[in-house]
Amino acid sequence: MNAANPEYMSPDCLLRPGNTNCGGCGMSTGLTMLGRALASERYSMVIPACCGIVAAGAFPTTAYNVPVIASTFASSPAVASGVAAVNELNPGKDHRPNHVICWAGDGGTYDIGMATLSAAAERNEDLIYICYDNEIYGNTGGQRSSATPATARTTTTPGGKGETKKEIIQILAAHHIPYAATLSIAHPEDFQAKIQKAIGIKGFRFFLIHAPCPTGWKTEPAESVELVRLAVRSGVFPLYEVFNGVDYRINVEPDGTDPAVYYAKQKRFSGQEINLERVKTSLKRKNRRLRELASLSR
Amino acid sequence: MNMQLVTGNHAAGHSMSLAAEANRNARGSVCGIYPITPQTEIVEFVARYPFSKGKVIPVESEHSAMGVCIGASLNGARSFTASSSNGLAYMTENIVVAAFYRLPIVMAAVNRTLGPPWNIWADQGDSLMFRDFAWIQLYCDTNQDVADTTLLAFRLAEDKRVMLPVMVCMDAFIVSHTSMEIELATQDQVDRFLPDCKVPHRIDPSHPVTVGGMTVPQDTLTHRIELDEAMRQVPAVLEEHRARFKEIFGREVSGALTVYRTEDADRIFIASGTISISLRDIVDEWREKGEKVGMIKVKQFRPFPCEQLVELCRGASRIGVLDRNYSAGTGGIFWQEVKSCMQGQGEQMIQGYLLGVGGGDVVPETIREVVDDLGNRNAVASPIWKGIEQ
Numbered sequence: 173m174n175a176a177n178p179e180y181m182s183p184d185c186l187l188r189p190g191n192t193n194c195g196g197c198g199m200s201t202g203l204t205m206l207g208r209a210l211a212s213e214r215y216s217m218v219i220p221a222c223c224g225i226v227a228a229g230a231f232p233t234t235a236y237n238v239p240v241i242a243s244t245f246a247s248s249p250a251v252a253s254g255v256a257a258v259n260e261l262n263p264g265k266d267h268r269p270n271h272v273i274c275w276a277g278d279g280g281t282y283d284i285g286m287a288t289l290s291a292a293a294e295r296n297e298d299l300i301y302i303c304y305d306n307e308i309y310g311n312t313g314g315q316r317s318s319a320t321p322a323t324a325r326t327t328t329t330p331g332g333k334g335e336t337k338k339e340i341i342q343i344l345a346a347h348h349i350p351y352a353a354t355l356s357i358a359h360p361e362d363f364q365a366k367i368q369k370a371i372g373i374k375g376f377r378f379f380l381i382h383a384p385c386p387t388g389w390k391t392e393p394a395e396s397v398e399l400v401r402l403a404v405r406s407g408v409f410p411l412y413e414v415f416n417g418v419d420y421r422i423n424v425e426p427d428g429t430d431p432a433v434y435y436a437k438q439k440r441f442s443g444q445e446i447n448l449e450r451v452k453t454s455l456k457r458k459n460r461r462l463r464e465l466a467s468l469s470r
Numbered sequence: 471m472n473m474q475l476v477t478g479n480h481a482a483g484h485s486m487s488l489a490a491e492a493n494r495n496a497r498g499s500v501c502g503i504y505p506i507t508p509q510t511e512i513v514e515f516v517a518r519y520p521f522s523k524g525k526v527i528p529v530e531s532e533h534s535a536m537g538v539c540i541g542a543s544l545n546g547a548r549s550f551t552a553s554s555s556n557g558l559a560y561m562t563e564n565i566v567v568a569a570f571y572r573l574p575i576v577m578a579a580v581n582r583t584l585g586p587p588w589n590i591w592a593d594q595g596d597s598l599m600f601r602d603f604a605w606i607q608l609y610c611d612t613n614q615d616v617a618d619t620t621l622l623a624f625r626l627a628e629d630k631r632v633m634l635p636v637m638v639c640m641d642a643f644i645v646s647h648t649s650m651e652i653e654l655a656t657q658d659q660v661d662r663f664l665p666d667c668k669v670p671h672r673i674d675p676s677h678p679v680t681v682g683g684m685t686v687p688q689d690t691l692t693h694r695i696e697l698d699e700a701m702r703q704v705p706a707v708l709e710e711h712r713a714r715f716k717e718i719f720g721r722e723v724s725g726a727l728t729v730y731r732t733e734d735a736d737r738i739f740i741a742s743g744t745i746s747i748s749l750r751d752i753v754d755e756w757r758e759k760g761e762k763v764g765m766i767k768v769k770q771f772r773p774f775p776c777e778q779l780v781e782l783c784r785g786a787s788r789i790g791v792l793d794r795n796y797s798a799g800t801g802g803i804f805w806q807e808v809k810s811c812m813q814g815q816g817e818q819m820i821q822g823y824l825l826g827v828g829g830g831d832v833v834p835e836t837i838r839e840v841v842d843d844l845g846n847r848n849a850v851a852s853p854i855w856k857g858i859e860q
Contacts (some may be wrong), residue, residue, distance in 0.1 A: 203666040233690055234680035239673035241544055242682030244563045250534035254500055254541025261498035291530035434832050
């Protein structure tokens with residue numbers, strides 16, 4: 173079985189053909205992989221303002237083949253908590269799980285939805301929260317968010333961003349949620365295995381997907397999967413999981429690929445003002461710390 | 471009879487909890503709660519209620535409290551919450567969504583002055599800022615009115631001809647924290663009054679739809695027209711359920727307007743909330759002096775009962791509107807509504823008075839000054855501020 177198989181496009185899939193997503197959109201591929209991982213599951217989704225809700229298309233049609241609620245920008249975990257509570261009160265005769273999934277961008281997760289997300293995680297709501305992280309406000313044309321990496325140029329950081337990307341997985345881990353993990357569309361088997369692991373866990377589960385946005389990153393749409401593969405190999409976007417906020421496990425070890433290749437393929441990182449040496453130093457520190465946490469958990 | 475000495479907050483909490491419990495044979499009840507003075511006792515009451523099929527989610531903000539209600543209601547549960555003042559302001563975005571998604575959510579709004587300057591006393595400016603978002607608004611004057619109107623609100627909101635959220639409003643402290651002996655509903659009565667909550671557009675995995683997808687302007691226009699049509703159903707539907715309320719509970723719950731001694735009145739005063747109780751006594755004083763003075767209490771602010779008001783005021787030459795709220799740059803908000811209803815109806819003098827704005831006590835003497843002023847006035851003036859200490 174190949175989870176990334178583009179032939180997987182039946183009317184029964186989560187994201188139907190004919191949606192409005194851009195070519196090379198990491199979110200779009202992520203949705204396809206999510207749909208495949210959950211093919212035999214019953215679930216609903218709550219999607220705040222982001223490309224994910226635009227992808228549904230115009231009323232009364234929809235690209236989604238599961239119930240979807242469009243929430244206000246900051247509200248998806250709150251709305252999903254209400255949906256999940258009603259599911260819990262109404263288990264149905266078959267007691268078959270009825271999952272609730274939040275599907276939000278990095279703006280809705282790292283920025284405007286942070287308080288709502290933190291509160292739902294602290295209450296350990298029975299939800300799966302998935303952030304597809306394209307590291308900008310993509311839907312509005314590419315402004316900085318607190319997920320934008322240092323040095324990246326956006327329409328609101330024309331000289332490159334001075335600050336470092338927020339460590340969202342560690343913030344969520346600090347809530348002692350049962351499960352938090354990163355996902356890459358370049359690693360579909362790992363993607364599928366971790367989603368399937370998560371649906372067997374009760375409580376708040378958090379995923380972060382590295383989601384290229386060719387229009388915002390100034391990259392070739394055809395290279396999206398290659399880009400995120402380079403990000404995993406070079407340690408820019410490590411694939412790992414955290415159990416109960418303390419037990420770290422690295423799923424794919426970086427192979428020593430020079431991160432410069434990843435940066436060179438993206439025009440958002442080009443320009444005289446960009447200091448790649450500083451970025452590489454901070455990456456080394458981040459990955460060393462991750463390995464230490466993983467070794468403590470063994 | 472189940473007479474008890476309770477506060478307005480207790481009355482609201484009791485009715486909401488019994489309404490929630492009454493949905494135990496359907497999809498149950500779920501609400502998001504968050505504290506703010508002076509409504510906190512309402513959510514505390516709900517939080518300790520032993521529901522047989524209900525869940526109370528203590529969230530991190532009013533915005534999320536309404537978010538939880540939206541999710542629960544869209545999944546078919548009965549849902550409700552309470553807030554006040556800046557809490558309502560913080561909740562705004564989701565307040566709009568609740569109505570525009572046609573969700574029958576009931577919210578107790580304890581009217582407290584919006585800050586700054588920070589002040590916890592009664593002023594209706596908080597809930598009145600939501601007058602344009604398709605929430606039905608009912609302003610209560612006593613603890614009994616709060617208890618009964620809350621139950622009526624669920625029946626009205628969930629009526630399939632209406633399917634709109636309802637705000638049950640009461641003056642901070644004067645109602646919320648003052649104890650009165652009232653008759654509280656029993657579970658058996660509420661079970662008979664409220665049918666199972668059915669949200670016809672609730673999500674269903676066997677028929678997946680996207681709630682809230684993008685629309686073109688034409689579809690949004692249709693949506694707004696449907697809101698208008700639903701709002702126009704409210705007066706008749708409310709009367710229907712008031713009649714049923716009387717059958718089950720053996721008492722009246724007040725309707726859109728309560729009329730007092732207006733039959734031959736040439737001066738009519740219009741007020742809402744607790745001011746209307748004091749005003750009633752003052753009307754009696756003037757009647758004893760042989761003056762033709764009457765009053766109308768407005769409970770239903772949205773939809774605004776224009777046609778009835780015009781009809782009731784037809785014989786009066788002077789109308790005074792008493793507002794415990796202020797819309798900067800104009801005047802009292804009830805006054806604006808009354809003026810817009812009366813437009814083209816004749817040469818009546820419609821004078822606005824601002825009483826108790828910011829929560830000051832509205833004492834009988836202040837109302838007497840207002841009644842005097844309208845009688846002696848030669849021409850209409852800008853809204854007149856009362857309660858200024860010399």
